[in-house]
Amino acid sequence: MRAPVIDNLQYANWSEKIFRQMRSGGVDAVHVTIAYHESFREMVSNLEVWNRRFEALPHLIFRGSTADDVELARDTNRTAIFFGFQNPSPIGDDIGLVEIVYQLGVRFMQLTYNNQSLLATGCYEEDDTGLTRMGRAVVTEMNRVGLVIDMSHSAERSTLEAIEHSTRPVAITHANPDWWHPALRNKSDTVLRALTNAGGMLGFSLYPHHLAGGTNCTLSQFCEMIAEAASRYGAENLGLGSDLCQDQPDSVVEWMRAGRWTKNVEYGEGSATAPGFPPMPDWFKDNRDWDNIRDGLRDTGFSRDETDGIMGGNWLRFYRHSFGPK
Amino acid sequence: MRAPVIDNLQYANWSEKIFRQMRSGGVDAVHVTIAYHESFREMVSNLEVWNRRFEALPHLIFRGSTADDVELARDTNRTAIFFGFQNPSPIGDDIGLVEIVYQLGVRFMQLTYNNQSLLATGCYEEDDTGLTRMGRAVVTEMNRVGLVIDMSHSAERSTLEAIEHSTRPVAITHANPDWWHPALRNKSDTVLRALTNAGGMLGFSLYPHHLAGGTNCTLSQFCEMIAEAASRYGAENLGLGSDLCQDQPDSVVEWMRAGRWTKNVEYGEGSATAPGFPPMPDWFKDNRDWDNIRDGLRDTGFSRDETDGIMGGNWLRFYRHSFGPK
Secondary structure: OOOOOEEEEEOOOOOHHHHHHHHHHOOOEEEEEEEOOOOHHHHHHHHHHHHHHHHHOOOOEEEOOOHHHHHHHHHOOOEEEEEEEOOOHHHOOOOHHHHHHHHOOEEEEEOOOOOOOOOOOEOOOOOOOOOOHHHHHHHHHHHHHOOEEEOOOEOHHHHHHHHHHOOOOOEEOOOOEOOOOOOOOOEOHHHHHHHHHOOOEEEEOOOHHHOOOHHHOOHHHHHHHHHHHHHHHOHHHEEEOOOEOOOOOHHHHHHHHHOOOOOOOOOOOOEOOEOOOOOOOOOOOOHHHHHHHHHHHHHOOOOHHHHHHHHHHHHHHHHHHHOOOO | OOOOOEEEEEOOOOOHHHHHHHHHOOOOEEEEEEEOOOOHHHHHHHHHHHHHHHHHOOOOEEEOOOOHHHHHHHHOOOEEEEEEEOOOHHHOOOOHHHHHHHHOOEEEEEOOOOOOOOOOOEOOOOOOOOOOHHHHHHHHHHHHHOOEEEOOOEOHHHHHHHHHHOOOOOEEOOOOEOOOOOOOOOEOHHHHHHHHHOOOEEEEOOOHHHOOOHHHOOHHHHHHHHHHHHHHHOHHHEEEOOOEOOOOOHHHHHHHHHOOOOOOOOOOOOEOOEOOOOOOOOOOOOHHHHHHHHHHHHHOOOOHHHHHHHHHHHHHHHHHHHOOOO
8 A cells, every 4th residue: 555645735726637637746645824814704614605615616625634644535536625823813712723623624734823812922023922822822722623723834933832732743734944945934944943853843944935945956955955954854754844825826925914904915935026926846836746845755765654754754753643632 | 333323313411411311211302492583793703612622521422524523422321412403593694604604513403493593484384385595596506515404493385495405414403293293393294205205304393382192291201102103214324303492591502592583472282381391201200201212112013223314323424425515
């Protein structure tokens, strides 16, 4: 039985074409974003749209709830779709919604998306005050129900406090080390050591603003960075979270950056001269290119087992211990 | 292994005391109302309150999702709680919410609560126009996801059309035959024959306004009515739905009757001189009294198997075929 392939973050303009590309690329599971700035009710509407997709395309995709669903997907030649929020906006100030969204299939929730939230501080704020009072309560509740804490867009102190306060391993689903590329969204060695020492997972991002050299980053540069990360943090704590935003119009990156929280234009990791989605590297254009990364990891010297782990086996193990009550 | 006891409708002022009474009375499963006039978001808040109860009292109650949960409850000396709406208000005009509420554990939904809804006509309206356009679409969707159609508070034509349009058996969870007691909420012989001929279930109500003689109705009168119903509709299509509203203040019956749809006082099945909850019959005051009904059925001449069926076995069979996709 081949090892699973899991991409632990995508936000594409979903279509049958993309789901077929997942099948071509052998992607068994994808963690997809269903909320950036949405209210609870708006997020439910996004779930409804997914339910329509599951009803229309049951031969290609289904809702994933458990680690076993990754193996079911592999065994039935489909892709299991796991839901996550990049922002806790859907739960607002109501801790009871943590269990409700878990019941609706949500398996990951970021405590912040760039800005200060009710729970913690995002990586774009100047001051990082760590977990809020509600943040601590919500981390405890997420631990109880088995909803994974994702700190991809959070600030340093908040991330360290979440790792410290959480009784279960935390994830950074899509980011890279800042010692490789010092983007605001990439993570410090301190954070990555604390994360992985506590059993947490890092998913490497393929979003060009997170890559050294951006769109021109080469496959071997990317894989050499992973090799260095493996030597520091252990290959077993590493996976992929491509942040692929395939086929999205630039209006979507504007929504991600500015939501409804400002009337100003926000450029995020882009700039006034390059405000849109940057082009992906030519060795990872879409879901058909996972074999390039597998080959790159092998060429960089990773063993077959290590490569299988980074391609999906490590996320699968993490899913098995993280989803649902202990 | 003893036969299960299922009460297919209660709306109590829930407390640990009541859940302990369910254990004393050997009630394995209860269908509880979580919406009368609530919006989607308000209904979710009601679910959150139930989640807190399940967390606090796991030795007494848990959320029921499948027929197997009734047996799990019996085998672990607990009560499985199944959720239902008496009104489709939580789904509003959004058919996608049918599957969402199913995912949240809802297993029954009435198409109307006394008044005209977006789906059908309630039993208090003067004109009954049957299923609406959305009503037909929602019946089809409820059939697909396995959410049971409950016509307890619906008008005659609407009920007959729901039975006709539905491809799966329908329930009248809490009502009595109008040939026994001609209340607006009780059901005609025509409706009950159509219901049961299509495999549907009738749950007999113990709400005094639905009883011949009201609070003074005797156990043997109640059981004689069930015997007559069994001769007309088959004992296997009969169960119980007590409509017990234990420990509720009269403000709750005011909410049931008037919600937010009128500024007038509504008396429902009560009257200006008796506006509150009527006292229950002395042989069924609360969940500790199920053995009285069991004994009454046996004394009326029902066999042990027929009695077991009416006490819960028939609902269990109905649950098994009705919850979830076919």
